Amino acid sequence: MKGLKALAAVALLSLTAAAPAKAQTPLTEGIQIGLSTDAVSITAGFSGADLTIFGSLENPDPLVARQGRYDVIVVLEGPPKPVVVRRKDRVLGVWVNLDSETFENVPVSYSVATTRPLQDITEPNSYKQLSLGASNLYMQPADAGDSPATIEEFTAALRERKAAAGLYSENVGGVQFLSQNLFRATVRLAPNVPVGTHKARAFLFKSGLFIKESSAQLEIRKSGFEQSIFRVAHDYSFLYGVFAISLAMVTGWLGRLVFRKD
Amino acid sequence: MGIYLPIAEISVNVFVLLAMGAAVGFLSGMFGVGGGFLITPLLIFYNIPPAIAVATGANQVIASSVSGVLSHMKRGTLDFKLGSVLLAGGVVGSTGGIYVFGLLRRLGQLDLFISLLYVVLLGTVGGLMLVESINALRATRSGAAPVLKKSGQHNWIHRLPLKMRFRASKLFVSVIPVLGLGAGIGFLSSIMGVGGGFIMVPALIYLLKVPTNVVIGTSLFQIIFTSAYTTLVHATTNQTVDVMLAFLLMAGGVAGAQYGAKAGQRLRGEQLRALLALLVLAVAIRLATDLFVTPPNLYSLSGVGLN
DSSP: OHHHHHHHHHHHHHHHHHTTOOOOOOOOEEEEEEOOSSSSEOOOOOOOEEEEEEEEEESOOOOHTTTOEEEEEEEEEEEEEEEEEEEEEEETEEEEEEEEEEEEEEOOEEEEEESSOHHHHHHHHHHHHHHHTTTTTTOSSSOSSSSEEEHHHHHHHHEEEEEEEEEEEETTEEEEESSSSSEEEEEOOOTTOEEEEEEEEEEEEEEEEEEEEEEEEEEEEOOOOOHHHHHHHSSSSSHHHHHHHHHHHHHHHHHHHHOOOO | OOOETTTTEEEEEHHHHHHHHHHHHHHHHHTTTOOOHHHHHHHTTOOOOHHHHHHHHHHHHHHHHHHHHHHHHHOOOHHHHHHHHHHHHHHHHHHHHHHHHHHHHHTTTTTHHHHHHHHHHEEEHHHHHHHHHHHHHHHHTTTTTOOOOOTTTTOOOGSSEEEEEEEETTEEEEHHHHHHHHHHHHHHHHHHHOHHHHHHHHHHIIIIIOHHHHHHHHHHHHHHHHHHHHHHHHHHHTTOOOHHHHHHHHHHHHHHHHHHHHHHHSSSHHHHHHHHHHHHHHHHHHHHHHHOOOSSOOEEEESSOOO
C-alpha cells in the first residue's frame, strides 16, 4: 500500500516535469537557505551566540523524507586569511618557535551543523571531494615544496588550534527538519568570531549521495564604542598615536595637579 | 566589572587594571623609577599579547614621566641640554628598535625576544643593585662611613673626542657616549615598552658622572619624548597601542605614585634599593621560568602581516 502511494507520487511528479522540459527527467531535489538579515552586528561584550538559518528542500521525495534519508549539512565559513602555524622546540632548555608553515586562504572560522553525525551521512571520500567539514578542508601550503609529513603535521595542528579557540566547531543534530520541506540549522558563532563576509552553505544529501548545494552571504560587523576605537586605530593610526600621547600627557599633568604632595 | 579592550581584543577586569596601575605607580613613586619594566611583564602575565603590552606600556610611561618632570622642573633639577642630546640619540635607537620589533614579530620570535631581554636586563640590574645595597646595609651596620666615588675620577669615556659642556650638570664630556646611551635606551624602550629609567639612572651616575640630583629629572625628561616617539611609531606601524588599557593603568598610576613617594620618604636609601632589587629579581625569575617550563601548547597560530 505504501509502495503504491510512492509510485503514484513519482508518476505525478514526472508528469508535471515532463510537460515543460524533456521527457523522462524526474524533478531533482534542490535546497534553498534564507537568512533573515544579510548583516549581523555584534557588540564588544559579545560572548558568542547561536545563529539560526532556515532552509527548505525543493521537490523532496516524500518517501525518502519520511524514512529520514535526506541529510542536510549547513556550514558558516568565515573569510579566508593566510595563517602561519609555528611549533615550539627546545633549544638549550628554552622553548623557541622553530619550525613554521604558512597556509593560504584558511577560513578564519568554520562552524558546521548537521542532521546526523558526519560519518553517518556519507563516505569520507565524498566529504573530501566537496571539501566539506573542518577535517576535510584543504589547507593550501604557501611553500608546496615542504615534505608531506610536515605539511600534514602542521595542518592537523592548525585544525586543532582553531577548534580549541572555538572557531572551528561542529554541531551534530544542529539541523532539524520542521516539516518535510522546511529545516532549521543552528550554527555556533564563537565569541571571537571574525568580522567580514561569511558564507553560509547548505549541502543536501539523499541516502548518502550528494545532491545539491546552495549558499548565501552574511556580513558580520562589530559595533559600539570599542569598535570605533579599533577602526580609528587602524584607519587613522597617526592621529590615534597623537591622541594616545596627548591623553598620557594630560593624565600625567592632571595627576600632578590633583594628587600633588610637595 | 569587565571591560573590552578594543586593540587587545579581550575582556579584562577594570579593577585589576586600576589596582595594577596603582601598585606600580606606588612603587615608581617610592623608588623614583618609571615603572614600565614592571607594567609590561605584569600585562603579559595577565594574558595581554606581548606586542600590545609593550606598545601600551610605552604609552603609560609618558603619563608617569610627565608628572615626575613637572615637579623636577619646579625644583630646577633638570638639564635640558643633556636631555636633548640624549633624546637625539633616543630617536635613532627607537627607530631601529621599532624596525627590529616588526621583523621579530614577522619571524614569530617577538615574545621570546621580549622575555629574554627582560630576564637578562632585570636579572643583571636587580642582581647588581642587591649586591650594592646589601654591602651598603652591612657598611652602615658596622659603623663604617659609606665609600663615595670621587667626582674628579675619570675613566676612558672622558677621553673621547667631540666634547660638549653641560652647565646644569657641571659636565664637560664627549657627545658620543651621551648619544650612544640615548640610542641604547631608545632601542630598549621600543622593544620592551619601558622608559629605561632603571638603566639610564645608573648609567648617568656611574658612566657619565652626572650629579645624582639632576639625573632623575633629566632621565624622565628624555623618557617622555622617547616613549612618545615609540608610542607614535608603534601606533602607526603595528597598531598595537591600546588607549583604553593605557588610560586605566595611568589613572591608577598617577594616584599611586604620590602615595608611594610619601611612603618612600620613611624608608632609608639602602633599604629602598634592596627592596627594589628583590622586586626586579622576582619579575626576572618569573619570566625566566616561563621560558623553561614546557608550554601547554607547542603550536601557535598567527596571521601573516598584522595581528
